[in-house]
Amino acid sequence: MWFKNIKAYQLTQPLSLDDDDLQNALSEFTFRPCGSQDLNTMGFVPPLSAAGESTMMFHQVQQRYWITLKKQEKILPAAVINAELEEKVAQIEAETGSTVNKKAQSDLKQEIVTRLLPQAFTKNSYTHGFISLPDKMVVIDSSSDGKAEAFMAMIRKAISSLPVVPLSRRSLQGELTHWLTDGAPDNIELLEEAELKSTDDLESVIRCKNQPLDSEEIKLHLDSGKQVQKLGFAWQESLTAVIAEDGSFKRVKFTDRVKEETDDIPKDQVMARLDAEFALMSGELCQFLDYIRTTLKLNDDQ
Template identity: 60%
Template sequence: MWFKNLKLYTLTQSVDITEQDLEAKLAEFKFRPCGSQELATMGWGSPFNQGETLIHVTAGRVWLTLKKQERILPAAVVNAELADKVALIEAETGSPVGKKAQQDIKQEIIQRLLPQAFTKNSFTHGFISWKDNLVVVDAAADGKAEAFLAMLRKAIGSLPVMPMARQSVQAELTAWLQDDATPSDISILEEAELKALEDEGAIIRCKNQDLFSEEIANHLAAGKSVQKIAFEWNETLQAIIQEDLSIKRLKFTDVIVEQNDDIPKDQQLARLDANFALMSGEVVKFAERLKVIFQLDNEEQ
């Protein structure tokens, strides 16, 4: 199990809950498939996507999986049926069909077609490290991460978290390039996005570009700031870090990934457990390093 994105949150208070209690509370919001007239459902599923267990614990880190199922009913299909129905009514009555009537007809079409619609499943993974006061969600978008946290909060009653970075780190990211302030364990790669500070300021997106070149230096001197930048940390992982401290396009290097290659491929559960233990351990270490690099523990509470 290798996360591809990281949304990092700090637990601001301890949560008094045992693993058994957590699983029992999650079970009250266990995933169930869409009913015939439901567009979507969401609930907790097995991290291994099999079996009944709703949590998996390794070294005190709790792996959770939020499962969502949506019915796929293309708008083009609904609108085509609506157009045919409206045309038929107008031909029979000789009068145009009003907007409200069309909306009613559209809802009737949706209700009739929903039971026949295909379903699509999606999963949002995350883990909690209670001892590190850390919650991590594998999500590229804020909305997806917030849905995960909201469902967890709904299940256990309280989840006192806030983003690990409570303010933009664009000044620090800019300093990595402008002031030669790159941390010793960070290697800058060849991709970045620069933006002028104005609300509608120019945006420069760079790929396969030496970010310490004169061209980039000129953009920075003109007042642009780093919004996101590609990096490698400690020869362990590569990713894009954004000004809100979101981590995207996360990829662990062979130094990490190959550590579990000795586990036979037919032992799927053992490999998943070992990969999660390895991945989550590295993420915790990385998160702790980010706190130091950006002095996050010094932010006002």
């Protein structure tokens, strides 16, 4: 259990979670598969379900609550629907000699979707996240704002309230550019990856990978006024990632030093291994995100 992308949020008000109440609340929104006419369904599943017949709708370590949201959606390609619609419209026009208007085509399309839905394949996806009460944070494994918002919306439905704001409520391009021009803060090592964007109307973008960021080429782009939008970095000896100007993190990779701490747990002890991995990962992430929050003075924006 290692998150690969991070959308982080700060709790704006104290939040208390009782284990029994949380279990009951999440169970009210347990995942159910799509019915014959459902385009998609969404609900909570036990995070440790991969380890066996777990019925707990969350997993808790040191008041960090791991919650998993499952989404199932029908796969109904637009090309298939449009092909059937085109064929049906052509048939009607040939039989009646009249053009099928847009309203009639819309009704025909809905009829086709209704007929095909029960036969459609389904696709499952999972969004993992955790609420850390001691750190006053919500951390979601997602690169998509939409998926992160859907995750939090479902939790709000279950527990009635989840008062949060994004980890950063402002663009960080100024700070990230400063890291590149004047040096990164302590414990941050810049890697050879960045994305720079001009501030003029052209909004030209330069992306570089495996490129020394202190090279003359990069300096010329910075001197021309481009600002850093994304920046690859390593933090201590714990993880590497790419930070974006909106305060999100992509391609998070934990180092062998961290992952090796679970090597003594036999692979067949799946639940114990998942528990240990979550404890390690969530602890490292909370420490890292608090470092970012403090270093960039993000609490000052509250």
